[in-house]
Amino acid sequence: MKWRCVVCGYIHKGEEPPEVCPVCGVDSTNFELIEDDSISISKKFVEDISREVLTSEETIKKAIRSISYGLFIITASHKGKDNGQTANTCFQITSEPTQVAIGINKNNLTHNLIAQSGKFGVSILDQNGHDLARRFGYRSGRDIDKFEGLKAHRGQSGVMLPDDVLATLEAEVVAQLDAGTHTLFLGRITAGEYFGNSEPMTYAYFRSKK
Numbered sequence: 001m002k003w004r005c006v007v008c009g010y011i012h013k014g015e016e017p018p019e020v021c022p023v024c025g026v027d028s029t030n031f032e033l034i035e036d037d038s039i040s041i042s043k044k045f046v047e048d049i050s051r052e053v054l055t056s057e058e059t060i061k062k063a064i065r066s067i068s069y070g071l072f073i074i075t076a077s078h079k080g081k082d083n084g085q086t087a088n089t090c091f092q093i094t095s096e097p098t099q100v101a102i103g104i105n106k107n108n109l110t111h112n113l114i115a116q117s118g119k120f121g122v123s124i125l126d127q128n129g130h131d132l133a134r135r136f137g138y139r140s141g142r143d144i145d146k147f148e149g150l151k152a153h154r155g156q157s158g159v160m161l162p163d164d165v166l167a168t169l170e171a172e173v174v175a176q177l178d179a180g181t182h183t184l185f186l187g188r189i190t191a192g193e194y195f196g197n198s199e200p201m202t203y204a205y206f207r208s209k210k
């Protein structure tokens with residue numbers, strides 16, 4: 001804090017004004033507070049914070065984009081129709097029992113097939129999986145057969161699983177949460193395969209090389 005002697009203009013720094021002005025000798029009642037450092041620091045802090053609040057939408061977007069993901073092909077089959085889609089939203093929720101969750105857009109054919117059959121497959125892409133991610137991610141199975149000409153096999157639960165991936169999982173839906181545009185399906189794992197031929201693909205790696 002800064003105090004000014006109103007008689008001679010002497011400036012004193014401290015929590016309190018001096019008992020006696022060292023220049024003109026008047027007592028502490030002749031000092032006025034001219035600047036409070038602690039207040040000015042907190043004002044600056046408040047300014048910084050409000051700047052952050054003003055740009056918060058942008059900040060939130062940046063923060064969201066910094067979440068890291070893997071990349072997966074989610075497959076499902078119902079009444080003779082096999083389909084799948086690319087997804088980055090798949091994550092393990094519990095280990096006892098082993099359960100994973102996936103976030104699937106309600107407009108996707110894969111969504112309907114999972115909802116109708118109560119099952120889904122997860123194929124975990126390796127770093128060579130760009131073509132698979134494109135094949136399953138950019139068009140709907142309503143318009144094309146995404147398995148046509150693709151090396152793939154049928155899993156124990158009946159879902160199709162692409163061959164050239166790092167690992168696969170099969171799950172039965174045990175719960176689902178309506179998340180607006182998407183449904184969050186919680187699946188208990190019933191089967192798995194591990195081929196372990198490369199590193200897992202991350203969403204960031206896919207975007208950097210697509």
Ligand SMILES: Cc1cc2nc3c(=O)[nH]c(=O)nc-3n(C[C@H](O)[C@H](O)[C@H](O)COP(=O)(O)O)c2cc1C
Binds near residue numbers: 088104105133
């Ligand atoms: C890299 C990448 C990640 C994607 N992640 C998701 C996702 O997590 N959830 C989702 O519903 N759609 C996701 N999609 C979009 C679907 O894969 C896409 O809409 C697909 O064409 C739906 O196909 P379907 O109608 O045959 O089910 C992603 C697409 C790409 C390319």
